[in-house]
Amino acid sequence: xxxxxxxxxxxxxxxxxxxxxxxxxxxxxxxxxxxxxxxxxxxxxxxxxxxxxxxxxxxxxxxxxxxxxxxxxxxxxxxxxxxxxxxxxxxxxxxxxxxxxxxxxxxxxxxxxxxxxxxxxxxxxxxxxxxxxxxxxxxxxxxxxxxxxxxxxxxxxxxxxxxxxxxxxxxxxxxxxxxxxxxxxxxxxxxxxxxxxxxxxxxxxxxxxxxxxxxxxxxxxxxxxxxxxxxxxxx
Amino acid sequence: xxxxxxxxxxxxxxxxxxxxxxxxxxxxxxxxxxxxxxxxxxxxxxxxxxxxxxxxxxxxxxxxxxxxxxxxxxxxxxxxxxxxxxxxxxxxxxxxxxxxxxxxxxxxxxxxxxxxxxxxxxxxxxxxxxxxxxxxxxxxxxxxxxxxxxxxxxxxxxxxxxxxxxxxxxxxxxxxxxxxxxxxxxxxxxxxxxxxxxxxxxxxxxxxxxxxxxxxxxxxxxxxxxxxxxxxxxx
Numbered sequence: 001x002x003x004x005x006x007x008x009x010x011x012x013x014x015x016x017x018x019x020x021x022x023x024x025x026x027x028x029x030x031x032x033x034x035x036x037x038x039x040x041x042x043x044x045x046x047x048x049x050x051x052x053x054x055x056x057x058x059x060x061x062x063x064x065x066x067x068x069x070x071x072x073x074x075x076x077x078x079x080x081x082x083x084x085x086x087x088x089x090x091x092x093x094x095x096x097x098x099x100x101x102x103x104x105x106x107x108x109x110x111x112x113x114x115x116x117x118x119x120x121x122x123x124x125x126x127x128x129x130x131x132x133x134x135x136x137x138x139x140x141x142x143x144x145x146x147x148x149x150x151x152x153x154x155x156x157x158x159x160x161x162x163x164x165x166x167x168x169x170x171x172x173x174x175x176x177x178x179x180x181x182x183x184x185x186x187x188x189x190x191x192x193x194x195x196x197x198x199x200x201x202x203x204x205x206x207x208x209x210x211x212x213x214x215x216x217x218x219x220x221x222x223x224x225x226x227x228x229x230x231x232x233x234x235x
Numbered sequence: 236x237x238x239x240x241x242x243x244x245x246x247x248x249x250x251x252x253x254x255x256x257x258x259x260x261x262x263x264x265x266x267x268x269x270x271x272x273x274x275x276x277x278x279x280x281x282x283x284x285x286x287x288x289x290x291x292x293x294x295x296x297x298x299x300x301x302x303x304x305x306x307x308x309x310x311x312x313x314x315x316x317x318x319x320x321x322x323x324x325x326x327x328x329x330x331x332x333x334x335x336x337x338x339x340x341x342x343x344x345x346x347x348x349x350x351x352x353x354x355x356x357x358x359x360x361x362x363x364x365x366x367x368x369x370x371x372x373x374x375x376x377x378x379x380x381x382x383x384x385x386x387x388x389x390x391x392x393x394x395x396x397x398x399x400x401x402x403x404x405x406x407x408x409x410x411x412x413x414x415x416x417x418x419x420x421x422x423x424x425x426x427x428x429x430x431x432x433x434x435x436x437x438x439x440x441x442x443x444x445x446x447x448x449x450x451x452x453x454x455x456x457x458x459x460x461x462x463x464x465x466x467x468x469x470x
Contacts, residue, residue, distance in 0.1 A: 006273075035361070055330050056327070056331045057327075057331075057363070058361075058362070058363035062292055062297035062298060062301060063297060065301060066297060066300060066301070066324055066327070069304065069320065069324065070321065070324055072317075073320060073321050076317060077317075078316060078317030078321070080317045080319045081313060081316060082307075082308040082311060082312075082313030082314060082315045082320075083308070083313045085304065085308060085317075085320060086305065086308050086313070089301055089304065089305055092291070092292075092301070092446040093291050095293075096291045097291075125362075126293075126361070127293070127360075127361065127362040127383065127384075127385050128292070128293035128385050131385050148362065149362075150366050152361050181252065210442055215464050
Protein backbone atom coordinates (compact mmCIF):
# COMPACT_ATOMS: atom_id res chain seq x y z
CA UNK A 1 0.00 0.00 0.00
CA UNK A 2 1.37 3.36 -1.08
CA UNK A 3 0.58 6.49 0.83
CA UNK A 4 1.48 9.81 -0.74
CA UNK A 5 2.90 12.55 1.47
CA UNK A 6 2.28 15.06 -1.30
CA UNK A 7 0.56 15.21 -4.67
CA UNK A 8 2.08 17.67 -7.13
CA UNK A 9 -0.01 19.11 -9.95
CA UNK A 10 1.25 20.93 -13.00
CA UNK A 11 -0.85 23.96 -13.96
CA UNK A 12 -0.67 25.01 -17.64
CA UNK A 13 -2.57 22.49 -19.80
CA UNK A 14 -3.15 20.26 -16.76
CA UNK A 15 -5.48 22.48 -14.71
CA UNK A 16 -6.21 25.21 -17.23
CA UNK A 17 -5.85 25.87 -20.95
CA UNK A 18 -2.57 27.47 -21.98
CA UNK A 19 -1.06 26.05 -25.14
CA UNK A 20 -4.30 26.94 -26.96
CA UNK A 21 -3.66 30.62 -26.20
CA UNK A 22 -0.12 30.43 -27.57
CA UNK A 23 -1.34 28.50 -30.57
CA UNK A 24 -4.10 31.03 -31.40
CA UNK A 25 -1.57 33.84 -31.08
CA UNK A 26 0.83 32.02 -33.36
CA UNK A 27 -2.02 31.78 -35.91
CA UNK A 28 -2.43 35.57 -35.80
CA UNK A 29 1.32 35.94 -36.20
CA UNK A 30 1.26 33.72 -39.27
CA UNK A 31 -1.57 35.75 -40.80
CA UNK A 32 0.47 38.92 -40.18
CA UNK A 33 3.46 37.47 -42.03
CA UNK A 34 1.46 35.62 -44.69
CA UNK A 35 2.38 38.16 -47.42
CA UNK A 36 6.01 37.17 -46.93
CA UNK A 37 6.14 33.42 -46.21
CA UNK A 38 4.26 30.14 -45.90
CA UNK A 39 2.74 29.17 -42.56
CA UNK A 40 5.02 26.13 -42.28
CA UNK A 41 8.18 28.16 -42.76
CA UNK A 42 7.05 30.79 -40.24
CA UNK A 43 6.32 28.05 -37.64
CA UNK A 44 9.71 26.53 -38.25
CA UNK A 45 11.66 29.81 -38.00
CA UNK A 46 9.72 30.96 -34.92
CA UNK A 47 10.46 27.69 -33.16
CA UNK A 48 14.17 28.02 -34.02
CA UNK A 49 14.19 31.57 -32.60
CA UNK A 50 12.39 30.44 -29.43
CA UNK A 51 14.93 27.68 -28.85
CA UNK A 52 17.85 30.06 -29.39
CA UNK A 53 16.29 32.57 -26.98
CA UNK A 54 15.33 30.12 -24.23
CA UNK A 55 18.51 30.69 -22.23
CA UNK A 56 18.09 34.46 -22.48
CA UNK A 57 14.35 34.93 -22.17
CA UNK A 58 12.98 31.70 -20.65
CA UNK A 59 9.39 30.49 -20.94
CA UNK A 60 6.26 32.58 -21.01
CA UNK A 61 4.47 35.28 -22.89
CA UNK A 62 7.24 37.90 -22.86
CA UNK A 63 9.92 35.56 -24.20
CA UNK A 64 7.48 34.29 -26.85
CA UNK A 65 6.73 37.87 -27.88
CA UNK A 66 10.38 38.86 -28.20
CA UNK A 67 10.89 35.73 -30.33
CA UNK A 68 7.92 36.64 -32.56
CA UNK A 69 9.38 40.13 -33.07
CA UNK A 70 12.83 38.77 -33.94
CA UNK A 71 11.35 36.22 -36.31
CA UNK A 72 9.27 38.90 -38.02
CA UNK A 73 12.36 41.05 -38.56
CA UNK A 74 14.36 38.08 -39.85
CA UNK A 75 11.64 36.78 -42.19
CA UNK A 76 10.92 40.20 -43.72
CA UNK A 77 14.62 41.09 -43.93
CA UNK A 78 13.87 44.12 -41.77
CA UNK A 79 11.00 45.36 -43.96
CA UNK A 80 8.41 44.79 -41.21
CA UNK A 81 6.66 48.04 -40.28
CA UNK A 82 6.62 49.62 -36.82
CA UNK A 83 2.86 49.34 -36.81
CA UNK A 84 3.08 45.58 -37.43
CA UNK A 85 5.54 45.12 -34.57
CA UNK A 86 3.12 47.10 -32.42
CA UNK A 87 0.48 44.53 -33.36
CA UNK A 88 2.73 41.74 -32.09
CA UNK A 89 3.14 43.51 -28.74
CA UNK A 90 -0.64 43.96 -28.63
CA UNK A 91 -0.97 40.17 -29.11
CA UNK A 92 1.07 39.78 -25.89
CA UNK A 93 -1.21 42.08 -23.95
CA UNK A 94 -4.23 40.16 -25.24
CA UNK A 95 -2.64 36.90 -24.11
CA UNK A 96 -2.14 38.32 -20.61
CA UNK A 97 -5.76 39.50 -20.60
CA UNK A 98 -7.20 36.12 -21.65
CA UNK A 99 -9.24 34.80 -18.70
CA UNK A 100 -8.06 31.56 -17.14
CA UNK A 101 -10.25 28.71 -18.30
CA UNK A 102 -10.14 25.54 -16.20
CA UNK A 103 -10.12 22.21 -18.00
CA UNK A 104 -13.18 20.03 -17.58
CA UNK A 105 -13.44 18.18 -14.22
CA UNK A 106 -10.62 20.23 -12.65
CA UNK A 107 -12.70 22.06 -10.06
CA UNK A 108 -14.22 18.89 -8.56
CA UNK A 109 -11.05 16.81 -8.84
CA UNK A 110 -8.92 19.38 -7.01
CA UNK A 111 -11.59 19.81 -4.34
CA UNK A 112 -11.77 16.03 -3.79
CA UNK A 113 -8.03 15.42 -3.75
CA UNK A 114 -7.44 18.32 -1.34
CA UNK A 115 -9.70 16.60 1.21
CA UNK A 116 -7.36 13.63 1.38
CA UNK A 117 -3.87 14.83 0.45
CA UNK A 118 -1.65 17.87 0.75
CA UNK A 119 -1.41 19.31 -2.76
CA UNK A 120 1.41 21.29 -4.33
CA UNK A 121 1.02 23.34 -7.51
CA UNK A 122 4.26 23.04 -9.48
CA UNK A 123 4.50 25.28 -12.52
CA UNK A 124 7.18 26.53 -14.86
CA UNK A 125 7.36 29.87 -16.55
CA UNK A 126 7.09 33.54 -16.04
CA UNK A 127 6.43 34.55 -12.41
CA UNK A 128 3.91 37.28 -13.20
CA UNK A 129 1.98 35.14 -15.75
CA UNK A 130 1.78 32.24 -13.35
CA UNK A 131 0.81 34.19 -10.23
CA UNK A 132 -1.89 35.98 -12.10
CA UNK A 133 -3.33 32.72 -13.47
CA UNK A 134 -3.23 31.04 -10.06
CA UNK A 135 -5.05 33.97 -8.47
CA UNK A 136 -7.66 34.00 -11.24
CA UNK A 137 -8.19 30.23 -11.19
CA UNK A 138 -9.80 30.34 -7.75
CA UNK A 139 -7.85 27.17 -6.86
CA UNK A 140 -5.02 28.68 -4.78
CA UNK A 141 -6.58 27.78 -1.43
CA UNK A 142 -6.63 24.06 -2.23
CA UNK A 143 -2.84 23.98 -2.47
CA UNK A 144 -0.64 23.80 0.60
CA UNK A 145 2.35 24.99 -1.43
CA UNK A 146 2.76 26.79 -4.74
CA UNK A 147 6.10 26.53 -6.50
CA UNK A 148 6.92 28.46 -9.66
CA UNK A 149 10.16 27.18 -11.17
CA UNK A 150 12.22 28.35 -14.14
CA UNK A 151 12.71 24.73 -15.26
CA UNK A 152 11.29 21.32 -14.28
CA UNK A 153 14.16 18.87 -14.43
CA UNK A 154 15.50 16.01 -12.31
CA UNK A 155 17.75 18.34 -10.23
CA UNK A 156 15.04 20.95 -9.68
CA UNK A 157 12.52 18.29 -8.57
CA UNK A 158 15.17 16.76 -6.29
CA UNK A 159 15.79 20.18 -4.70
CA UNK A 160 12.05 20.71 -4.28
CA UNK A 161 11.50 17.35 -2.56
CA UNK A 162 14.51 17.99 -0.31
CA UNK A 163 13.19 21.44 0.60
CA UNK A 164 9.92 19.97 1.90
CA UNK A 165 11.46 16.73 3.23
CA UNK A 166 9.34 14.54 0.95
CA UNK A 167 10.78 11.06 0.12
CA UNK A 168 10.45 10.60 -3.64
CA UNK A 169 8.61 7.28 -3.28
CA UNK A 170 5.89 9.12 -1.36
CA UNK A 171 5.45 11.79 -4.03
CA UNK A 172 2.98 11.67 -6.89
CA UNK A 173 3.16 14.15 -9.78
CA UNK A 174 0.37 14.82 -12.27
CA UNK A 175 0.90 16.68 -15.53
CA UNK A 176 0.53 16.90 -19.29
CA UNK A 177 4.21 17.05 -20.21
CA UNK A 178 6.23 13.83 -20.25
CA UNK A 179 9.42 15.87 -20.38
CA UNK A 180 8.67 18.30 -17.55
CA UNK A 181 6.16 16.53 -15.30
CA UNK A 182 6.60 12.79 -15.67
CA UNK A 183 10.06 11.53 -16.64
CA UNK A 184 12.16 13.56 -14.15
CA UNK A 185 9.89 12.46 -11.27
CA UNK A 186 9.96 8.81 -12.34
CA UNK A 187 13.78 9.01 -12.65
CA UNK A 188 13.94 10.12 -9.01
CA UNK A 189 11.86 7.13 -7.89
CA UNK A 190 8.61 9.06 -7.60
CA UNK A 191 5.17 8.25 -9.00
CA UNK A 192 3.60 10.04 -11.93
CA UNK A 193 0.36 10.22 -13.88
CA UNK A 194 0.48 11.58 -17.41
CA UNK A 195 -2.64 13.34 -18.71
CA UNK A 196 -1.92 14.50 -22.28
CA UNK A 197 -3.36 17.80 -23.50
CA UNK A 198 -4.60 17.95 -27.08
CA UNK A 199 -1.70 20.19 -28.16
CA UNK A 200 1.93 19.80 -27.09
CA UNK A 201 4.48 22.53 -27.70
CA UNK A 202 7.27 21.10 -29.91
CA UNK A 203 9.85 21.85 -27.23
CA UNK A 204 8.06 19.50 -24.82
CA UNK A 205 7.77 16.65 -27.29
CA UNK A 206 10.13 13.76 -26.62
CA UNK A 207 10.89 10.68 -28.66
CA UNK A 208 10.73 7.02 -27.66
CA UNK A 209 8.38 7.12 -24.73
CA UNK A 210 7.18 3.55 -25.24
CA UNK A 211 10.14 2.06 -23.41
CA UNK A 212 9.36 4.03 -20.27
CA UNK A 213 5.60 3.74 -20.32
CA UNK A 214 5.64 1.01 -17.66
CA UNK A 215 6.86 3.49 -15.09
CA UNK A 216 3.91 5.85 -15.04
CA UNK A 217 0.18 5.80 -15.61
CA UNK A 218 -1.62 7.62 -18.39
CA UNK A 219 -5.17 8.96 -18.18
CA UNK A 220 -7.40 10.35 -20.86
CA UNK A 221 -8.66 13.19 -18.69
CA UNK A 222 -8.22 14.49 -15.15
CA UNK A 223 -11.74 13.40 -14.17
CA UNK A 224 -10.37 9.86 -13.88
CA UNK A 225 -7.63 10.86 -11.43
CA UNK A 226 -9.31 10.41 -8.00
CA UNK A 227 -10.27 6.80 -8.80
CA UNK A 228 -6.72 6.04 -9.99
CA UNK A 229 -5.14 7.58 -6.88
CA UNK A 230 -7.51 5.50 -4.74
CA UNK A 231 -6.44 2.38 -6.66
CA UNK A 232 -2.71 3.19 -6.27
CA UNK A 233 -3.23 3.43 -2.52
CA UNK A 234 -4.58 -0.10 -2.31
CA UNK A 235 -2.26 -1.78 -4.73
CA UNK B 236 17.43 43.41 23.59
CA UNK B 237 16.20 42.48 20.14
CA UNK B 238 16.94 39.11 18.64
CA UNK B 239 16.22 38.57 14.97
CA UNK B 240 14.76 35.26 13.87
CA UNK B 241 15.55 36.12 10.26
CA UNK B 242 17.41 38.81 8.34
CA UNK B 243 16.06 39.50 4.87
CA UNK B 244 18.29 40.99 2.20
CA UNK B 245 17.21 42.52 -1.07
CA UNK B 246 19.42 41.59 -4.03
CA UNK B 247 19.41 44.06 -6.96
CA UNK B 248 21.35 47.20 -5.98
CA UNK B 249 21.74 45.92 -2.43
CA UNK B 250 24.04 42.93 -3.04
CA UNK B 251 24.95 43.48 -6.67
CA UNK B 252 24.75 46.20 -9.30
CA UNK B 253 21.55 46.25 -11.35
CA UNK B 254 20.14 49.70 -11.99
CA UNK B 255 23.47 50.64 -13.61
CA UNK B 256 22.89 47.96 -16.26
CA UNK B 257 19.40 49.30 -17.02
CA UNK B 258 20.71 52.84 -17.02
CA UNK B 259 23.54 52.05 -19.47
CA UNK B 260 21.06 50.27 -21.73
CA UNK B 261 18.73 53.24 -21.59
CA UNK B 262 21.66 55.42 -22.69
CA UNK B 263 22.15 53.21 -25.76
CA UNK B 264 18.42 53.41 -26.43
CA UNK B 265 18.56 57.20 -26.30
CA UNK B 266 21.49 57.27 -28.72
CA UNK B 267 19.50 55.04 -31.09
CA UNK B 268 16.55 57.46 -31.04
CA UNK B 269 18.63 60.66 -30.91
CA UNK B 270 17.88 61.51 -34.58
CA UNK B 271 14.20 61.74 -33.61
CA UNK B 272 13.95 63.23 -30.10
CA UNK B 273 15.75 64.76 -27.13
CA UNK B 274 17.13 62.51 -24.40
CA UNK B 275 14.75 64.02 -21.83
CA UNK B 276 11.66 63.35 -23.89
CA UNK B 277 12.77 59.77 -24.64
CA UNK B 278 13.32 59.12 -20.89
CA UNK B 279 9.92 60.54 -20.10
CA UNK B 280 8.03 58.56 -22.76
CA UNK B 281 9.88 55.32 -21.93
CA UNK B 282 8.99 55.70 -18.27
CA UNK B 283 5.33 56.31 -19.16
CA UNK B 284 5.33 53.15 -21.32
CA UNK B 285 6.98 51.11 -18.56
CA UNK B 286 4.36 52.20 -16.04
CA UNK B 287 1.52 51.41 -18.43
CA UNK B 288 3.04 47.97 -19.11
CA UNK B 289 3.82 47.03 -15.52
CA UNK B 290 0.58 45.12 -14.99
CA UNK B 291 1.08 43.21 -18.26
CA UNK B 292 4.81 42.62 -18.32
CA UNK B 293 6.07 43.12 -14.74
CA UNK B 294 9.63 43.98 -13.76
CA UNK B 295 12.82 42.80 -15.39
CA UNK B 296 14.74 42.79 -18.62
CA UNK B 297 12.02 41.37 -20.88
CA UNK B 298 9.35 43.84 -19.78
CA UNK B 299 11.86 46.70 -20.11
CA UNK B 300 12.73 45.54 -23.63
CA UNK B 301 9.11 45.35 -24.77
CA UNK B 302 8.62 48.86 -23.38
CA UNK B 303 11.70 50.15 -25.25
CA UNK B 304 10.33 48.65 -28.49
CA UNK B 305 6.90 50.21 -27.99
CA UNK B 306 8.42 53.58 -27.13
CA UNK B 307 10.63 53.45 -30.22
CA UNK B 308 7.60 52.77 -32.43
CA UNK B 309 5.60 55.54 -30.77
CA UNK B 310 8.37 58.15 -30.88
CA UNK B 311 9.23 57.49 -34.53
CA UNK B 312 5.58 57.25 -35.53
CA UNK B 313 6.30 53.77 -36.83
CA UNK B 314 9.27 54.83 -38.95
CA UNK B 315 11.73 52.81 -36.85
CA UNK B 316 13.52 50.18 -38.95
CA UNK B 317 13.44 46.44 -38.35
CA UNK B 318 17.22 46.50 -37.95
CA UNK B 319 16.93 49.11 -35.18
CA UNK B 320 14.35 47.03 -33.30
CA UNK B 321 16.71 44.09 -33.68
CA UNK B 322 19.35 46.25 -31.94
CA UNK B 323 16.98 46.81 -29.01
CA UNK B 324 16.48 43.03 -28.65
CA UNK B 325 20.25 42.63 -28.80
CA UNK B 326 20.52 45.12 -25.91
CA UNK B 327 18.34 42.72 -23.89
CA UNK B 328 20.59 39.76 -24.61
CA UNK B 329 23.62 41.84 -23.62
CA UNK B 330 21.91 42.75 -20.33
CA UNK B 331 21.31 39.07 -19.60
CA UNK B 332 24.95 38.32 -20.43
CA UNK B 333 26.37 41.05 -18.15
CA UNK B 334 28.23 39.30 -15.33
CA UNK B 335 26.92 39.84 -11.81
CA UNK B 336 29.10 42.33 -9.99
CA UNK B 337 28.83 42.35 -6.20
CA UNK B 338 28.81 45.71 -4.43
CA UNK B 339 31.82 46.50 -2.28
CA UNK B 340 31.88 44.74 1.14
CA UNK B 341 29.03 42.36 0.19
CA UNK B 342 31.05 39.14 0.20
CA UNK B 343 32.44 39.64 3.72
CA UNK B 344 29.24 41.10 5.17
CA UNK B 345 27.07 38.20 3.96
CA UNK B 346 29.66 35.68 5.21
CA UNK B 347 29.73 37.34 8.65
CA UNK B 348 25.96 37.72 9.03
CA UNK B 349 25.34 34.12 7.94
CA UNK B 350 27.45 32.91 10.89
CA UNK B 351 25.03 34.50 13.35
CA UNK B 352 21.62 34.67 11.70
CA UNK B 353 19.45 32.77 9.25
CA UNK B 354 19.40 34.88 6.10
CA UNK B 355 16.69 35.13 3.45
CA UNK B 356 17.25 36.61 0.00
CA UNK B 357 14.11 38.50 -0.98
CA UNK B 358 14.05 39.78 -4.54
CA UNK B 359 11.51 41.08 -6.99
CA UNK B 360 11.46 40.62 -10.70
CA UNK B 361 11.79 38.14 -13.46
CA UNK B 362 12.32 34.55 -12.24
CA UNK B 363 14.93 33.63 -14.86
CA UNK B 364 16.92 36.90 -14.41
CA UNK B 365 16.95 36.52 -10.66
CA UNK B 366 17.83 32.83 -10.51
CA UNK B 367 20.66 33.32 -12.93
CA UNK B 368 22.06 36.24 -10.92
CA UNK B 369 21.79 34.34 -7.62
CA UNK B 370 23.61 31.35 -9.12
CA UNK B 371 26.34 33.57 -10.57
CA UNK B 372 26.77 35.62 -7.38
CA UNK B 373 28.24 32.68 -5.49
CA UNK B 374 26.19 33.74 -2.45
CA UNK B 375 23.30 31.24 -2.66
CA UNK B 376 24.70 28.93 0.01
CA UNK B 377 24.69 31.68 2.66
CA UNK B 378 20.92 31.99 2.43
CA UNK B 379 18.58 29.60 4.19
CA UNK B 380 15.70 30.69 1.95
CA UNK B 381 15.48 32.43 -1.39
CA UNK B 382 12.22 34.12 -2.29
CA UNK B 383 11.57 35.67 -5.69
CA UNK B 384 8.37 37.72 -5.61
CA UNK B 385 6.48 39.57 -8.30
CA UNK B 386 5.95 42.55 -5.96
CA UNK B 387 7.24 43.61 -2.54
CA UNK B 388 4.31 45.16 -0.70
CA UNK B 389 2.83 45.03 2.79
CA UNK B 390 0.55 42.06 1.93
CA UNK B 391 3.29 40.09 0.18
CA UNK B 392 5.70 40.59 3.11
CA UNK B 393 2.92 39.62 5.54
CA UNK B 394 2.31 36.42 3.56
CA UNK B 395 6.04 35.67 3.51
CA UNK B 396 6.45 36.11 7.29
CA UNK B 397 3.36 33.96 7.89
CA UNK B 398 4.72 31.25 5.59
CA UNK B 399 7.89 30.92 7.66
CA UNK B 400 6.23 31.67 11.03
CA UNK B 401 8.39 34.74 11.67
CA UNK B 402 6.91 37.40 14.02
CA UNK B 403 7.40 40.76 12.31
CA UNK B 404 9.16 42.25 15.36
CA UNK B 405 11.82 39.59 15.01
CA UNK B 406 12.42 40.29 11.32
CA UNK B 407 15.02 42.67 9.93
CA UNK B 408 15.00 43.69 6.26
CA UNK B 409 17.92 45.32 4.44
CA UNK B 410 17.59 47.00 1.06
CA UNK B 411 18.10 50.00 -1.20
CA UNK B 412 14.47 50.75 -1.99
CA UNK B 413 12.38 52.63 0.57
CA UNK B 414 9.25 51.68 -1.33
CA UNK B 415 9.94 47.95 -1.75
CA UNK B 416 12.30 47.02 1.08
CA UNK B 417 11.78 49.42 3.96
CA UNK B 418 8.35 51.01 4.33
CA UNK B 419 6.19 47.86 3.94
CA UNK B 420 8.31 46.04 6.54
CA UNK B 421 8.19 48.96 8.98
CA UNK B 422 4.42 49.20 8.48
CA UNK B 423 4.12 45.56 9.58
CA UNK B 424 6.09 46.25 12.77
CA UNK B 425 9.37 44.87 11.46
CA UNK B 426 12.84 46.39 11.50
CA UNK B 427 14.58 47.80 8.45
CA UNK B 428 17.90 49.23 7.35
CA UNK B 429 17.96 51.39 4.26
CA UNK B 430 21.18 51.43 2.22
CA UNK B 431 20.63 53.73 -0.78
CA UNK B 432 22.19 52.89 -4.13
CA UNK B 433 23.60 55.74 -6.19
CA UNK B 434 20.79 55.46 -8.77
CA UNK B 435 17.11 54.88 -7.99
CA UNK B 436 14.65 53.92 -10.72
CA UNK B 437 11.92 56.60 -10.86
CA UNK B 438 9.25 54.00 -10.09
CA UNK B 439 10.89 53.29 -6.73
CA UNK B 440 11.22 56.94 -5.74
CA UNK B 441 8.77 58.05 -3.07
CA UNK B 442 8.03 61.47 -1.67
CA UNK B 443 8.06 62.68 1.93
CA UNK B 444 10.27 60.14 3.60
CA UNK B 445 11.41 62.55 6.31
CA UNK B 446 8.35 61.91 8.47
CA UNK B 447 9.06 58.19 8.60
CA UNK B 448 12.79 58.32 8.97
CA UNK B 449 12.62 57.61 12.71
CA UNK B 450 11.33 54.13 12.00
CA UNK B 451 14.31 52.70 10.18
CA UNK B 452 18.06 53.13 10.09
CA UNK B 453 20.02 54.38 7.09
CA UNK B 454 23.58 53.37 6.24
CA UNK B 455 25.95 54.77 3.68
CA UNK B 456 27.19 51.35 2.58
CA UNK B 457 26.63 47.70 3.46
CA UNK B 458 30.10 47.43 5.06
CA UNK B 459 28.61 49.17 8.11
CA UNK B 460 25.80 46.64 8.51
CA UNK B 461 27.31 44.02 10.87
CA UNK B 462 28.23 46.69 13.47
CA UNK B 463 24.72 48.17 13.29
CA UNK B 464 23.04 44.78 13.67
CA UNK B 465 25.27 44.09 16.68
CA UNK B 466 24.21 47.45 18.16
CA UNK B 467 20.50 46.75 17.55
CA UNK B 468 20.86 43.51 19.47
CA UNK B 469 22.12 45.27 22.58
CA UNK B 470 19.89 48.28 22.53
